Amino acid sequence: MQAVDAVIDARLTTSVPLIGQVARYIISAGGKRLRPAMLLLVANALGYQGRFHHEMAAVMEFIHTATLLHDDVVDESTLRRGRPTANESFGNPASVLVGDFLHSRAFEMMVETGNLRVMQIVAAATNIIAEGEVQQLINMHDASLDEAGYLQVIRSKTAKLFEASTQVGAVLAGADPDREAAAATYGQALGVAFQIIDDVLDYDGSADEMGKNVGDDLREGKATLPLIVAMQRGTAEQAAVVRGAIEQGSTEQLADVIAIVRETGAIEQARHAAQTEAQRGLDAIAIFPDNAYTGVLRSLPQQLLTRRS
Numbered sequence: 684m685q686a687v688d689a690v691i692d693a694r695l696t697t698s699v700p701l702i703g704q705v706a707r708y709i710i711s712a713g714g715k716r717l718r719p720a721m722l723l724l725v726a727n728a729l730g731y732q733g734r735f736h737h738e739m740a741a742v743m744e745f746i747h748t749a750t751l752l753h754d755d756v757v758d759e760s761t762l763r764r765g766r767p768t769a770n771e772s773f774g775n776p777a778s779v780l781v782g783d784f785l786h787s788r789a790f791e792m793m794v795e796t797g798n799l800r801v802m803q804i805v806a807a808a809t810n811i812i813a814e815g816e817v818q819q820l821i822n823m824h825d826a827s828l829d830e831a832g833y834l835q836v837i838r839s840k841t842a843k844l845f846e847a848s849t850q851v852g853a854v855l856a857g858a859d860p861d862r863e864a865a866a867a868t869y870g871q872a873l874g875v876a877f878q879i880i881d882d883v884l885d886y887d888g889s890a891d892e893m894g895k896n897v898g899d900d901l902r903e904g905k906a907t908l909p910l911i912v913a914m915q916r917g918t919a920e921q922a923a924v925v926r927g928a929i930e931q932g933s934t935e936q937l938a939d940v941i942a943i944v945r946e947t948g949a950i951e952q953a954r955h956a957a958q959t960e961a962q963r964g965l966d967a968i969a970i971f972p973d974n975a976y977t978g979v980l981r982s983l984p985q986q987l988l989t990r991r992s
Contacts, residue, residue, distance in 0.1 A: 687719050690741040694788060701773075705781040709769050710748055716847040717877070718743040721983075725852030725866050728976035735796045736855050743848045745789040746809060750816075750844075752782035757820070758903050800854050809846035815839025824904035826926040829910055834875065841881075842874025865967040869980070872964030877987050879957040880906035886944045888991060901940060904932035908956060910940070912949035921947065957988055 691710060695703045719740030726736040754760070755768040756775045762768060772780040786809070793805055819836050822828050849870030851862040854928045886909050900907050904928050914922040921943045927933075928940050944950060961984035971977045 684716060684720060684723070686737045687723070687744070690737050691744060692974065694741060694745075697784075701777060702781050702784050705752075705769055705773050705777050706748065706785060708772065709751060709763075710744065712763065712766060714744075714747075716744065718747055718844055721723060721870060721873070721980075722848040722852040724976050724980050724983075725849045725869075726856050728971050728974060728980060729853055729856035729858050729862060729866075730972075731852070731856035733855070735798075736852065738792055739796065739801065739851050739855065740848075742789045742792050742805065742849075743844060745785040745792075746812075747844055749782040749789070750812060752778045752785070754816070757816070757897070760899065764823070788823075796855075798854065801851050804847050804850055804854065808843045811839050811843045815841075815843065819905070822906065824930050824932055826906055826914070826929040828906040828911065830908065833906065833908055833911060837875055837878040838871065841878040842871045845874030845877070847872040862970060865970055868967035871966040872960045872967065873984060873987060876907065876957040876960040876984065878963070879908055879953055879960070880988060880990060883909055883950055883953045883957070884991070885940050887908075887950050898934040898937045901928055901937060902929040902932055902934050904929055908953045909944045909949045912952045913940075913944045913947045915991075916947040917943055917987045954988070961985075961988055 695706050695710075697703055700951065722740045722743055723736055731968065751763070752769055755763060755885045756770045760768050768778075769781070790805075793802055796802075806891050815836050815838075819840055822832065822836060846867050847870070850863060852869040853866035858866065882900065882905075885907065888897065901910075910925050910929060914925050917925070924936060924939055925943055928936050965981060966986060968980055971980070
């Protein structure tokens with residue numbers, strides 16, 4: 684990861700100071716670096732010898748950071764990782780344009796690997812992520828969204844970059860088709876589990892722990908899994924409260940919504956769904972060789988399931 688950070692720092696060097704200033708602001712904010720870490724772990728678990736895994740890990744972090752910059756503008760977010768968002772600090776135009784720069788720099792770096800398969804995976808992933816972003820925009824304030832529709836969005840918007848990261852790690856290592864597919868499944872499953880837990884924490888966490896404003900999802904009119912389950916399991920009156928909050932994008936009844944989510948067991952059911960996804964990922968990498976890197980891949984899901992931020 685230190686090698687990846689060195690690549691990130693070198694690749695943010697540009698003749699336009701504002702680009703590096705904005706990009707470093709969000710990259711240095713203490714993110715989990717999960718996607719690059721998972722790429723490195725898979726590549727090493729499958730015996731990769733070389734340096735391109737550091738470059739590609741940085742590519743994944745650049746793409747992820749670009750999506751965060753754009754997301755915060757779209758969502759009008761003001762807090763991320765415990766401090767003001769880039770758009771709050773530098774303005775929307777700078778955030779959007781620096782996000783564009785990070786995307787283009789990522790593809791420039793990717794081409795340097797000379798690996799067409801890697802380029803195919805990442806290009807397809809960025810396209811699907813964009814589709815997921817648009818679909819989520821369409822779904823805003825739609826209280827009729829069901830679990831299948833919710834999962835479709837998070838598989839595209841969040842899990843796809845996890846999946847691409849682990850799959851690229853396997854491709855760099857020259858893995859056979861079965862292990863490449865297993866790596867992709869592992870990444871997708873952990874990405875879904877990660878997002879479900881993220882959505883749970885919006886109703887089962889605090890701003891200090893999460894580094895973002897509690898209730899942001901509700902304010903944006905997002906029908907996430909805890910709310911979907913709460914509407915299914917609650918009384919007609921409880922469902923009406925949650926539905927109204929989603930449709931209005933209002934946090935005025937946030938305390939009531941949180942109480943309903945907890946009283947209906949929606950938190951537990953959503954966490955169970957995340958656990959099921961995590962197990963799917965663990966089952967997939969059962970064919971990986973036993974080594975220290977695979978051991979970390981096997982322990983990672985539990986850390987994601989129990990996180991508080």
